[in-house]
Amino acid sequence: MPELPEVETTRRGVEPWVVGRTLKTTRTYQSSLRWPIEAPKALHGANINGVYRRGKYLLFGLDLGDDHDNGTLIVHLGMSGSLRVLAVDTPRLKHDHFELVVSGPRKSKSAQEDKLIRLNDPRRFGCVLYQSGNDPKVHPLLAHLGVEPLGNEFSGEYLFQLSRRRKLAVKNFIMDSKIVVGVGNIYAAESLFQAGIRPTVPAGKVTRQAYEDLSQRIRGVLADAIRQGGTTLRDFVGSDGKPGYFKQSLYVYGREGEPCQVCATRLKGVNIGNRSSVYCPTCQRHSSFQPPI
Ligand SMILES: [Zn+2]
Structure with a gap:
């Protein structure tokens, strides 16, 4: 997609x-x-x-x-x-x-x-x-769209303020397009891993500092993907190229059951809402754990 x-x-x-x-x-x-x-x-x-x-x-x-x-x-x-x-x-x-x-x-x-x-x-x-x-x-x-994740209005403070008292899982919170647009399943899973936040934690429990880190990780994974996409730009011209659905190096997305690349713990799958989600039980322990990478 x-x-x-x-x-x-x-x-x-x-x-x-x-x-x-x-x-x-x-x-x-x-x-x-x-x-x-x-x-x-x-x-x-x-x-x-x-x-x-x-x-x-x-x-x-x-x-x-x-x-x-x-x-x-x-x-x-x-x-x-x-x-x-x-x-x-x-x-x-x-x-x-x-x-x-x-x-x-x-x-x-x-x-x-x-x-x-x-x-x-x-x-x-x-x-x-x-x-x-x-x-x-x-x-x-x-x-009614939320802010752009690569724009100036998006920040850790923004996520922190909008999430207070919210009980939904933090992963669903950052994927809600009324909050912030364009954070799809891959980018949510990867940025939560990088920030050391468990995807099932209630959004209202995530600390200000953890949101600060998470907002930077979200920007980072999206910017990386866009940078990769740059290499496929020529494919938009002519009928033989395939438009890029980018292959990225992923820590958790689609890797359920495989060992974590940081700590070798077996990655776990969980359903949040209707979406499957993969996380590392060791690296993503709490709402404000020290980020693994
Ligand atoms: Zn790990």
Whole structure:
């Protein structure tokens, strides 16, 4: 599943091909993904003024000219989606459901430089939605999102304050997108290991100091994954590459029953909510244990 790092890598891969260019047209091959695709004809001819990310949503900023409101195409990759930059004559593959056709550079003499930004989504849990106006964050899907984990508002103090008296497991707390966006199962499991915090501890019991460390670990694991994704950027262009779902060196995620790489204790699996979670009973002892690494 594309997580925040994959979405950010997608944003960086697509950005140079679309910003400052004209959205010539859109083509919809499958009327509905998670919801019906929204790509009004009024967008054709708009200038694309930026590609942003909010949580795991990609936002294509559109300038429709003086007489019209600006707007934003909101794209989510769902469980299995990917966006690719392709030549205009690239044959469609199964599960290619939607595409933007963007013009070549403004001063280009050659129409051949037009490109497709094509969405492939086998499981169709993704979405393409439209929000008019200058502020896409008023969209119902975006309005209630928590802070960005790599942004300035996210900190140990922020987690500490919001977690007081909360009884839910700390792992579910940091995976709650109303608190902080984009901390998926892998990143939650790994950052809790690095911080020495047991994933089942009630969020309200985790100390200020432990949250301070945890917030840094969360930033660290996400930044590492994005850095790794950078090496896959070229794969966004052309039809033969595979968009990166990054393989990372993991301490606990997916390693139930294996020995801990720090202390050799057998890693334990536990269900928290509906998610499986793996932790080291020795390294992740308490809510404020000395971090193992
Ligand atoms: Zn251990």
